[in-house]
Amino acid sequence: MGVRAATRRLLLEVLGWTLVLLGMAALVLPGPGLLLLFVGLLVLSEQYAWAERRMHPVRERALRAAREGVATWPRVLLSTAAALTLVGVGVLWGISPAAPDWWPVHERYWLIGGWGTGGTLIVSGALALGLLGWSWRATR
Numbered sequence: 001m002g003v004r005a006a007t008r009r010l011l012l013e014v015l016g017w018t019l020v021l022l023g024m025a026a027l028v029l030p031g032p033g034l035l036l037l038f039v040g041l042l043v044l045s046e047q048y049a050w051a052e053r054r055m056h057p058v059r060e061r062a063l064r065a066a067r068e069g070v071a072t073w074p075r076v077l078l079s080t081a082a083a084l085t086l087v088g089v090g091v092l093w094g095i096s097p098a099a100p101d102w103w104p105v106h107e108r109y110w111l112i113g114g115w116g117t118g119g120t121l122i123v124s125g126a127l128a129l130g131l132l133g134w135s136w137r138a139t140r
Helices: 003-028 033-044 049-069 073-095 114-139
Strands: none
Touching: 003 033, 033 049, 049 073, 049 114, 073 114
16 A cells, blocks of 8 residues: 555544544534534445445434424424524624623633634534525425
8 A cells, every 4th residue: 555545544534533523422512413423434434344334324314304304394493593593693702792791700701712612603503504405405
């Protein structure tokens, strides 16, 4: 195996395992857990047969979740509102207004992270809107 092939394999393994771990974390945290898990297994399936076998059930669950997420208008509206709220909170976090009077601790602990945290929230909201749109198109 040449250096180029070994480097490619190493990069794909690191990417695949990173996506799998992020997907597992996003199953319990806010985020597209099944999608990240599926993409991670898809990357790992180039090297491992076990990843290919596990990829198909995850794909089916992800597609079922996508269908259920847009099954009714209230779900679509609530999901859209939640994603837009996430974007709004991200913008607010980035702007970092002064701490309100009711804030119980020192002002430096108000909205820690600035645009780094706010940008992450904005990207998460945009990703949620994109996934919602994809789910809508794929199932309607």
